[in-house]
Amino acid sequence: MTMTERALAPPLVAIGSSAAPLAAFENVFKIYGKGDAEVRALDGVNLQIAEGEFVAVMGPSGSGKSTAMNILGCLDKPTAGRYFFKGVDVMTLSADQLAMLRRHFLGFVFQGFNLLARTTALENLELPLIYQRIDKAKRRVMAMEALDVVGLLGREHHTPAELSGGQQQRVAIARAIVTKPSLLLADEPTGNLDSARGHEIMQLLAKLNRQKSLTVVLVTHEEEIAAYAGRRIEFRDGRIVRETRGSRAVNTRGTSESVQGA
Numbered sequence: 605m606t607m608t609e610r611a612l613a614p615p616l617v618a619i620g621s622s623a624a625p626l627a628a629f630e631n632v633f634k635i636y637g638k639g640d641a642e643v644r645a646l647d648g649v650n651l652q653i654a655e656g657e658f659v660a661v662m663g664p665s666g667s668g669k670s671t672a673m674n675i676l677g678c679l680d681k682p683t684a685g686r687y688f689f690k691g692v693d694v695m696t697l698s699a700d701q702l703a704m705l706r707r708h709f710l711g712f713v714f715q716g717f718n719l720l721a722r723t724t725a726l727e728n729l730e731l732p733l734i735y736q737r738i739d740k741a742k743r744r745v746m747a748m749e750a751l752d753v754v755g756l757l758g759r760e761h762h763t764p765a766e767l768s769g770g771q772q773q774r775v776a777i778a779r780a781i782v783t784k785p786s787l788l789l790a791d792e793p794t795g796n797l798d799s800a801r802g803h804e805i806m807q808l809l810a811k812l813n814r815q816k817s818l819t820v821v822l823v824t825h826e827e828e829i830a831a832y833a834g835r836r837i838e839f840r841d842g843r844i845v846r847e848t849r850g851s852r853a854v855n856t857r858g859t860s861e862s863v864q865g866a
Contacts, residue, residue, distance in 0.1 A: 621837030624691030626819055627653040630837060632685035634671050636840075645671040645681070645775065649843035653787070658813040658820045665720035670791065672839065673823050677710055677789045678702050678847055690786070707735055711788040715795035717772040719764045720799035724759040725775045728783050736783060750778040753816075754808060770801035778807060781818065788812070790822045794829055806832045 626701055646668050653676075654660055663669040674680040675687055676706040678694060687694045689705065697705065698839050719728050726747050733743035740844040751760055764772050773793060790809065794802030812818045822833060830836050836848040 607837045624688065625652040626657075626690060627651075627670075627821075628688045629675070629682075630686040630688070632672075632675065632682045632687060634668075634675065634680070635683040644674075644842045645784070648685070649842070649844055651837070651844065653819065653821060654815045656787075656813070656819055657835060658810065658822070660822045660833035660836045661839065662824060662827075662830055662836060664825070667839040668743070668842040669823050669839045673789055673791055673821065673841075676787070676821060677712060678706050709775055709784065709786045711783065711785035713773070713776050713780050713788065713790040713793045715792040715794070717764065717776045718778075719772060719775060721764055724763055725756060725760050728764075728775055729779050732779060732783050746782055747778075750782040751775075753781065753812070754778045762796075768801075770804055771796050773797065773801075773805050774808065777805070777812075781812065783818075785852045786819060788818055788820045790820060790848075792796070792823055792825075794824070802829065 629649050629651040632646050632649045632651075633644065636643045636645060636767055643673070649668070651672070661669045661672060663802035666670070671680065675682055678689075681695065689709070694702070694705070719725075720731070723731075726744075731745050733746060748757070748760065751757055754776055754777055756771060756778065759767065759771065762771075764775070767775065773796075774843065777793075788809075794805050797805060803865055809820055809822070815822045818835075822830070824830050834849065838845055838846040838848075
């Protein structure tokens with residue numbers, strides 16, 4: 605067992621199990637309000653994400669896709685149901701263990717780049733490694749390696765104001781992967797970029813998924829962005845209504861239909 609696993613034990617001793625999906629929802633509900641004011645952001649969702657998948661989560665505003673992302677990222681808890689991460693029931697974890705899970709196993713990329721304005725790209729990448737108590741020399745090497753992966757060697761001493769929007773998002777992706785997470789969660793990562801830069805970011809995420817076997821879950825409302833994923837999941841009214849793999853869309857009621865441009 606690794607030091608991280610010992611810190612998370614006893615509930616997370618199963619981390620690393622290859623038998624279970626990387627992440628799984630079992631009949632997950634997220635309910636706000638009561639009575640006539642009740643809103644079911646998630647309404648009995650069942651979902652499995654396998655190691656190495658690239659999944660796009662789609663749906664209109666209020667469909668439940670962002671709520672599902674927040675629960676996957678351990679930023680929120682279900683009202684009912686169970687969420688398993690590598691076979692571990694996340695609902696059984698303490699607040700400290702949830703923080704450790706996020707710190708060591710999850711990476712986050714958002715529409716807003718969320719970089720520290722007065723620090724360099726290199727320093728932005730070193731911050732999560734400081735939280736992991738990695739020594740200065742090693743974290744410098746790890747940060748430079750991550751910048752190399754996203755194609756930003758030579759820009760390590762630039763602040764966000766000295767970088768373009770696309771470069772800032774590359775720094776944000778590098779920061780998300782510098783800890784070598786098991787799961788990368790990307791919430792509308794191209795939303796603040798023009799079309800060309802957006803496709804560059806998606807090509808980078810696809811490369812990380814393909815070459816690094818990094819599991820990626822992407823929230824988007826754009827079909828052309830979702831097309832980079834190997835599987836698309838569509839939410840509506842808190843439920844999964846359709847899944848698409850390749851050129852076939854599987855309706856959750858058991859029928860299938862073809863999808864143009866899939």
